[in-house]
Amino acid sequence: MLRLGLTGGIGAGKSEVSRLLTGYGAVLIDSDRIARDVVAPGTPGLAAVVAEFGPEVLTGSGALDRPKLGGVVFGDQDRLRALNAIVHPLVRARSAELEAAAGPESIVVHDVPLLVENGMSALYDLVVVVDASPETQLDRLVRLRGMTASQARERMAAQATREERRSAADLLIDNDGPLADLEPQVQEVWRELTARAAARSRAGRAAEE
Structure with missing residues (x-):
């Protein structure tokens, strides 16, 4: 089993990444x-x-x-x-x-919004961070979720900084652009995850022999 911690700031697009990974075969655990x-x-x-x-x-x-x-x-x-x-x-x-x-043999994705804030990185084999600029986050929260700019900034300020999240990442997904740019990145992450899971499985079998 490969245990992945998936996180990102509010409005960064983490839910869409979760959806894509589940479609590729990941087991999603949504905290x-x-x-x-x-x-x-x-x-x-x-x-x-x-x-x-x-x-x-x-x-x-x-x-x-x-x-x-x-x-x-x-x-x-x-x-x-x-x-x-x-x-x-x-x-x-x-x-x-x-x-x-x-x-x-599963790749288990733990969707954890406050992974960085709660110091949970060590609980997972890998941490994947969905990254977007504060300007993009603000735009999405106002335009797509109906928040006022003040409400959005309050929510963002209550979370870890962008730099703190990026420093915790083993793999980083840039979701600052349009949705069409996201799926190829998630596909690449999935290839990396499946390769690591296969290597871990082979190592486990070798250790048992």
């Missing part, structure tokens, strides 16, 4: 999706969040009110740490279950 699943209604995760933050972080239907919770933790490091202490262990446990089910 954002798992983070939503572990606090779905009826889960122990949601019960723990309510115990910590109060029932006011629920919607009328009993689901987690993400904007309201975000308003509580955004800008308050103590409250953010309290939330992370609940959610992160649940995400790690579920990710481990999914990875174990993938099979020993």
